[in-house]
Structure formats: structure tokens, C-alpha cells
Amino acid sequence: MSTETKCNPDLVRERAKCTFDVNELINLFYGSEKATKERRHFEDAVLAVKELKDAIPEEYLSHKERYENGVRKATILRDVYRDYKAKHNRDPPPNQITKAVIKDISPFLLHNGMFVPTIAGQGTPEQQAEWLPKAESMQIIGTYAQTELGHGSFIRGLETIATYDPKTEEFVLNNPTLTSFKWWPGGLGSTVNHCVVVAQLYINGKSHGIHPFIAQIRDLDTHKPLPGVKVGEIGPKMGFQTANNGFLGFDNFRIPRKNMLMKNAQVLKDGTFVKGINEKLTYGTMVMVRVGIVGDCSFYAALAATIAVRYSAVRHQSHIKASEPEAQILDYLTQQHKLFIAVASSHVYRNAYLWMEKMYTNVMKELSQDKQDNLPELHATACCLKAVCSRDAGSLVEECRLACGGHGYMASSNLPLTYGVTIAAVTYEGERTVLLLQTARYLMKAWMAALKGKVLSPSVSYLLNSLKESKKPWQNTPEGIVKGFQHVSFGKVKAAYETIQKYMKQGKDYEDAWNLASVQLVKASEAHSRAILCEVSWEAVCSSSASPNLSRVLQQLAQLYLTYWTLETSGDLLLYSNITKDDLIILRDKYEELLVAIRPNAVGLVDGFDLRDEILNSTLGSYDGRVYERLMEEALKSPLNQETVNSSFHKYLKPMMEKAKL
Ligand SMILES: CCCCCCCCCCC/C=C/C(=O)SCCNC(=O)CCNC(=O)[C@H](O)C(C)(C)COP(=O)(O)OP(=O)(O)OC[C@H]1O[C@@H](n2cnc3c(N)ncnc32)[C@H](O)[C@@H]1OP(=O)(O)O
Numbered sequence: 332m333s334t335e336t337k338c339n340p341d342l343v344r345e346r347a348k349c350t351f352d353v354n355e356l357i358n359l360f361y362g363s364e365k366a367t368k369e370r371r372h373f374e375d376a377v378l379a380v381k382e383l384k385d386a387i388p389e390e391y392l393s394h395k396e397r398y399e400n401g402v403r404k405a406t407i408l409r410d411v412y413r414d415y416k417a418k419h420n421r422d423p424p425p426n427q428i429t430k431a432v433i434k435d436i437s438p439f440l441l442h443n444g445m446f447v448p449t450i451a452g453q454g455t456p457e458q459q460a461e462w463l464p465k466a467e468s469m470q471i472i473g474t475y476a477q478t479e480l481g482h483g484s485f486i487r488g489l490e491t492i493a494t495y496d497p498k499t500e501e502f503v504l505n506n507p508t509l510t511s512f513k514w515w516p517g518g519l520g521s522t523v524n525h526c527v528v529v530a531q532l533y534i535n536g537k538s539h540g541i542h543p544f545i546a547q548i549r550d551l552d553t554h555k556p557l558p559g560v561k562v563g564e565i566g567p568k569m570g571f572q573t574a575n576n577g578f579l580g581f582d583n584f585r586i587p588r589k590n591m592l593m594k595n596a597q598v599l600k601d602g603t604f605v606k607g608i609n610e611k612l613t614y615g616t617m618v619m620v621r622v623g624i625v626g627d628c629s630f631y632a633a634l635a636a637t638i639a640v641r642y643s644a645v646r647h648q649s650h651i652k653a654s655e656p657e658a659q660i661l662d663y664l665t666q667q668h669k670l671f672i673a674v675a676s677s678h679v680y681r682n683a684y685l686w687m688e689k690m691y692t693n694v695m696k697e698l699s700q701d702k703q704d705n706l707p708e709l710h711a712t713a714c715c716l717k718a719v720c721s722r723d724a725g726s727l728v729e730e731c732r733l734a735c736g737g738h739g740y741m742a743s744s745n746l747p748l749t750y751g752v753t754i755a756a757v758t759y760e761g762e763r764t765v766l767l768l769q770t771a772r773y774l775m776k777a778w779m780a781a782l783k784g785k786v787l788s789p790s791v792s793y794l795l796n797s798l799k800e801s802k803k804p805w806q807n808t809p810e811g812i813v814k815g816f817q818h819v820s821f822g823k824v825k826a827a828y829e830t831i832q833k834y835m836k837q838g839k840d841y842e843d844a845w846n847l848a849s850v851q852l853v854k855a856s857e858a859h860s861r862a863i864l865c866e867v868s869w870e871a872v873c874s875s876s877a878s879p880n881l882s883r884v885l886q887q888l889a890q891l892y893l894t895y896w897t898l899e900t901s902g903d904l905l906l907y908s909n910i911t912k913d914d915l916i917i918l919r920d921k922y923e924e925l926l927v928a929i930r931p932n933a934v935g936l937v938d939g940f941d942l943r944d945e946i947l948n949s950t951l952g953s954y955d956g957r958v959y960e961r962l963m964e965e966a967l968k969s970p971l972n973q974e975t976v977n978s979s980f981h982k983y984l985k986p987m988m989e990k991a992k993l
């Protein structure tokens with residue numbers, strides 16, 4: 332981190348006000364002092380590589396140049412990872428240094444994030460032994476090719492076909508229609524030479540559902556597409572410019588039988604299909620990534636909050652009192668209302684991620700012993716938390732951007748790109764509504780079980796309690812608010828269920844009744860997610876090992892989250908819990924008190940995310956607060972400022988002005 336010597340005096344004052352030890356917060360957030368040290372050490376090693384520094388900001392490069400620069404840096408970064416592993420005999424610690432290097436999204440994201448994990452999770456030991464060493468060492472580069480032009484959400488509707496030919500013991504891959512073309516996979520455009528292709532399996536004319544296959548699509552020496560492969564890049568997007576998303580189609584492209592990933596289901600040499608214990612295990616990589624996305628949401632909220640809070644401490648505009656100097660914009664309560672929820676939410680998502688990660692690890696362990704009982708709960712929980720956290724994180728980043736006024740609109744603030752990248756998570760890895768409806772299926776089943784008095788899984792057991800406790804008075808405590816959110820979820824689950832029953836009594840079949848109730852079903856899932864986020868984060872704060880000084884501030888943040896959402900969803904609480912108008916007024920006052928209480932620690936709290944200037948990559952958010960200097964320095968890098976008079980003056984402006992004289 333930079334020293335305080337050249338720091339903006341407002342930030343120096345802010346840091347002096349902080350009531351807790353920032354290093355303690357950093358160590359708590361990242362797990363331990365050792366974890367912090369190792370992470371920083373690795374980040375130092377990456378940032379010491381001169382070739383990773385960009386000569387000019389990415390925004391001035393063409394689409395093609397941006398990609399090429401991204402690949403160049405991704406390969407150097409990969410060497411640093413490899414060297415670290417060789418030296419320390421372990422992988423580098425979890426870190427976000429790719430943000431400092433690639434800025435946008437790495438063309439290797441899908442290789443590391445989905446290609447390798449799919450081989451590890453869906454391959455037999457023999458298949459893992461064949462491909463993992465090559466993939467992990469980057470002898471081969473891959474992606475996860477599932478989505479098609481015509482289908483992304485409904486994966487049973489995918490049209491890519493893998494027909495087994497027992498004579499040659501091969502699968503023949505085909506994309507018979509335009510809509511069957513793979514569309515979106517990261518790195519597919521120009522980077523990868525392999526992919527996991529998700530395709531419909533046909534044996535002797537019979538369909539056996541979708542399965543993952545490994546296909547080599549480009550020559551390893553020339554990188555030319557292999558015969559029978561049509562592949563390319565899909566063009567510019569809202570973000571993900573360097574992710575190199577691509578399209579892909581096969582024309583009678585043959586792959587050996589062993590290239591179907593067969594941990595779950597198998598095709599024997601003679602074409603016999605052996606079903607797996609649960610066909611949904613084929614969707615396993617998506618579950619893993621959905622859990623990871625909750626963690627990503629914590630990072631993006633932290634990044635945006637760090638930029639906006641530091642900027643708001645440096646920025647002065649207007650007066651609170653006419654007699655006093657212009658105020659730091661962070662002193663306006665409205666600004667605190669916009670920003671502190673982003674700080675608080677980052678902690679909430681982090682705790683939810685750690686909680687989900689544990690659930691994921693347990694279920695994976697159980698699956699390895701052929702025990703599947705807790706898989707539905709994992710799937711339902713990962714779906715709704717991914718859906719709610721990504722949408723909320725996107726909104727929080729946008730609110731942080733807006734809170735920086737005009738300068739937040741500058742690319743050099745890094746907030747526009749951060750928004751583009753964060754909001755993508757609402758769609759990828761399962762579109763928000765679609766995932767919430769998956770959770771709703773689970774909730775409806777849980778509700779029916781609750782009505783029968785059955786024992787429910789831990790994440791929905793509150794439905795039973797709420798059934799018993801619906802008459803208890805509201806309590807204006809964090810625990811009371813958590814219960815309140817559970818009552819809202821309970822009320823919405825019950826209402827959605829009863830709506831389905833109502834339509835069925837009117838003669839509709841279950842599917843139509845489901846569709847007619849689906850707005851309510853989505854809202855029930857959202858309420859369920861909010862109840863989980865509130866409960867998990869409050870419990871995490873209460874059981875944390877933080878010192879009293881830090882613990883006080885973390886509790887304030889967690890209470891801010893609870894109170895913010897109570898006020899945001901007060902209508903629901905009035906409808907489904909025993910909260911009263913008076914309780915809401917008390918909580919409104921409490922919320923304002925929390926903003927005021929958190930205010931002196933705002934800069935300390937974002938320093939506690941320990942995001943280096945290179946990761947923030949923002950003129951507005953640097954540790955030293957040299958906002959105006961940086962804005963000007965970055966503007967001067969514009970190619971338009973490298974010449975006094977641009978040629979367009981002579982070509983267009985001057986002739987126009989002269990014509991106007993005639
Ligand atoms: C740590 C790593 C983090 C780093 C991140 C790096 C990577 C970033 C990636 C960024 C790039 C993005 C990549 C992608 O987007 S890849 C493509 C992702 N695509 C999707 O997510 C598609 C979404 N659609 C689906 O998942 C399915 O189609 C859907 C679940 C919506 C429906 O499937 P299906 O029609 O087959 O199922 P039903 O609705 O009929 O349900 C039947 C029952 O099956 C249960 N089910 C469904 N899915 C699962 C699952 N994954 N696990 C367990 N069980 C599952 C479902 O609940 C039903 O059960 P019941 O019958 O009991 O109700």
C-alpha cells in the first residue's frame with residue numbers, strides 16, 4: 332500500500348478517526364494474518380513484472396488490440412502462477428490480482444473456472460489422468476461450451492448432437508441448425524483449442540439427454556480450426572471485452588468414445604448406455620460456479636465501495652451549514668445511505684459465500700459416498716443466493732458510480748467497466764428469474780412437507796418455526812428482524828402455494844397454475860434468500876473472533892444491512908410479520924443513527940478490503956486520494972491530446988466553416 336506522505340489531507344484525517352485496527356479487519360476478512368501476508372506477497376510478485384503494465388489505458392485500444400493485449404498479459408500471469416507453485420509447492424493464495432493485470436476479464440477465465448473443474452468433476456479417474464495434467468499446465472487450453480444461439484436457460488433443449496457410432500467407437504458431433512450453434516463460451520473466439528461441449532447424446536436413434544464431451548477444435552501447432560469445426564468470436568458486449576466469447580458449430584466432427592466425460596453416465600463400446608445415479612450431477616460445474624459467484628459479488632461490491640467512499644471523502648461540494656466550508660460529500664446523509672450499504676453488503680456476501688462453500692464441500696463429500704440427500708438443498712440455495720447477490724451487487728456498483736457524480740461516468744473511474752462485469756453475473760451461469768424459479772420448486776416441496784409436519788432441511792426449517800410462531804409479537808432486535816424476514820418468506824411461500832392451489836381448483840393443470848403464480852414464486856425465492864443472507868451474516872458477526880472495537884463496527888454494518896432491507900421491504904413485513912408502523916419508525920431512526928455511527932469509520936472500513944490501487948484501477952479510488960491530479964493525468968493520455976490540431980479540422984471543420992461563410 333502507498334505511504335501516507337503524499338496523501339490527500341481529508342483521507343489522512345479520516346484514517347486518524349478510525350476506531351478499530353484496519354489490519355485486524357483485513358486479516359479477519361481474508362481469513363488470517365498469514366493469509367494476508369501470502370496474498371500480498373503474491374500480488375507483489377505479479378506487480379513486479381514490468382511487462383504486465385499497460386502503456387496506455389485499454390479503452391484506447393481497438394477490440395482486436397484489447398484482446399491481443401489480454402492474451403499477452405494472461406500468458407505472463409500464468410507464468411507467475413506456475414513459478415510461485417514451483418517455488419512454494421502450492422497454488423498461490425486466493426487473490427484478485429487478475430483485475431490489476433487484465434482489468435476486464437481474462438481470456439483464460441473459462442479455462443481455469445470451468446474447463447478444468449469440469450474435467451475434475453465429471454471425468455473418470457482415467458480421463459482426469461489424461462487431460463488434467465495437460466490442462467493444468469496449459470499444454471491445452473479449453474472452455475465450457477454449453478449455451479447455444481437458441482438455448483441457454485433450458486439446457487435440456489440444447490440442439491448440439493453427439494451420435495454414437497459403435498463401428499468406429501466414436502461420437503459424431505453436429506450442429507444441424509443455426510440455433511444449435513454454441514454461442515457465448517469464454518475464450519472460444521480465438522483462444523482455446525479444446526472445449527467441454529454439452530450435447531444431446533443419441534445411440535441407435537434413441538436420445539439419452541445432455542452430456543459433456545471433450546472436443547479438440549483447433550490444431551495445437553497452427554491453431555487453425557480442425558476440419559468440420561466452424562468457430563469465431565461473437566463481437567463487443569457491455570463488458571467482458573477481453574473474455575473472447577465465441578461461437579462454434581460442428582459438421583460431422585468425430586471424437587473418440589473416451590471423450591465423453593463418464594464419471595456419472597457411461598457409453599460402453601457396444602453402445603450400451605449406463606445411466607448415472609442422478610442425471611443432474613451433469614450440471615455439477617454450474618453449481619460450483621454459482622457458489623463462487625456469491626464470493627465474486629463480495630469483491631465487486633467492495634471494489635465499488637472503496638472507490639466511491641474514498642472519493643466522497645476527498646470531494647467537497649456545497650455547504651451543510653452556510654457558515655462552514657464546503658462539506659465533504661461523505662458528510663451528506665444521503666451519500667452515506669448510497670454507499671454504506673455497499674460496504675455492509677460486501678461483508679454479507681462474503682459470509683454467505685463462506686457458508687455456502689462449507690455446504691458445497693459437505694455435499695461433494697457425501698456424493699463421493701453416493702449419498703445425495705442434501706444435493707437438492709445445495710442446488711436450491713446456490714441458485715437463489717447467486718441470483719439475489721448478483722442483482723444486488725450490480726445495483727450497488729451502479730449506485731456507487733452514480734454517487735461519484737460526473738466523474739463516476741469516466742472510464743478512468745473504473746466504475747462503468749465494473750458495472751458491466753458485475754451485472755453480467757445476473758445472466759451468466761443461470762439467468763436470475765430462471766434460477767429463482769428453481770429455488771421456488773424446492774420451496775414448494777418444502778412447504779408441502781411442512782404442512783405434513785415433516786422434518787425440513789436446515790435452510791428451510793424456519794418454515795416450520797414460522798408456522799408455529801406466527802402470533803408472536805415483533806421484536807426490534809437483529810434476531811427479531813431475522814425472524815421477520817423468515818416470516819415474510821414463510822408468508823410468500825404460503826401465498827404462492829395457495830395461488831397454485833387456487834388455479835388448480837379452477838381447473839388449470841399444475842404447469843399452467845405454476846406459470847400464473849410465477850411472479851409470486853420468484854418473490855418467495857427472493858424473500859427466502861434475504862432471510863438466509865440476514866441470518867447467516869448476523870450469526871457470522873456474532874460468532875466472530877474480532878476484538879471489541881472491531882466487533883462493534885462489524886455489528887453496526889450487519890445491523891445496517893438488516894435495517895436497510897427492513898425499510899426497503901416494509902410493505903412485505905407489514906403484510907407478513909407482526910411489525911407495526913411504530914416499529915418501522917423506530918427502525919428508520921435506528922438506520923439513520925447507524926449511518927452516523929459508521930461515518931467516522933467509513934474510510935477505515937474500505938481500507939479494510941485491502942484492495943490495492945492497481946486492483947481498483949481508478950482515478951477516484953486510490954489510497955492517496957489524488958483524485959483531481961489523476962483525472963487530469965489520465966485525460967492527458969488520450970490520443971486526441973497527443974496532437975495540437977487533429978486532422979479532422981482540416982478535413983471537415985474548416986471546410987464546413989468556410990462553406991458557411993458563402
Ligand atoms: C469457484 C469458481 C468461481 C469462479 C468463476 C469462474 C467462472 C465464471 C463463469 C463466467 C462465464 C459464464 C459461464 C456460463 O454461463 S456457462 C452456462 C451456464 N448455464 C446455465 O446456468 C443454464 C441454466 N439452466 C439450468 O441450469 C437448467 O436448465 C435448469 C436448472 C434451469 C433446469 O434444468 P432441467 O430442465 O434439467 O431441470 P428441471 O427444471 O426439470 O428440474 C428437474 C429437477 O432437477 C433438479 N436440478 C436442476 N438442476 C440441478 C442441479 N444443478 N443440481 C441438482 N439438482 C438439480 C431440480 O431442482 C428439479 O428437482 P425436482 O424435480 O426435485 O424439483
Ligand SMILES: Cc1cc2nc3c(=O)[nH]c(=O)nc-3n(C[C@H](O)[C@H](O)[C@H](O)COP(=O)(O)OP(=O)(O)OC[C@H]3O[C@@H](n4cnc5c(N)ncnc54)[C@H](O)[C@@H]3O)c2cc1C
Pocket residue numbers: 441475476477478481482483484485514515516517571576755758759760761762763764765768
Ligand atoms: C458475459 C457472459 C458470459 C457467458 N459465458 C458463457 C460460457 O462461457 N459458456 C456458456 O455455455 N454460456 C455462457 N454464457 C451464456 C449464459 O449462461 C446464458 O446467457 C444464460 O444462462 C441465460 O440464458 P439465455 O441467454 O438463454 O437467456 P434466456 O433464457 O433466453 O432469457 C431471456 C428471458 O427469458 C426468461 N426466461 C427464460 N426461461 C424462462 C422460464 N423457464 N421461466 C420464466 N422466464 C424464463 C428469462 O428470465 C429472461 O428474462 C455467458 C453469458 C454472458 C452474458
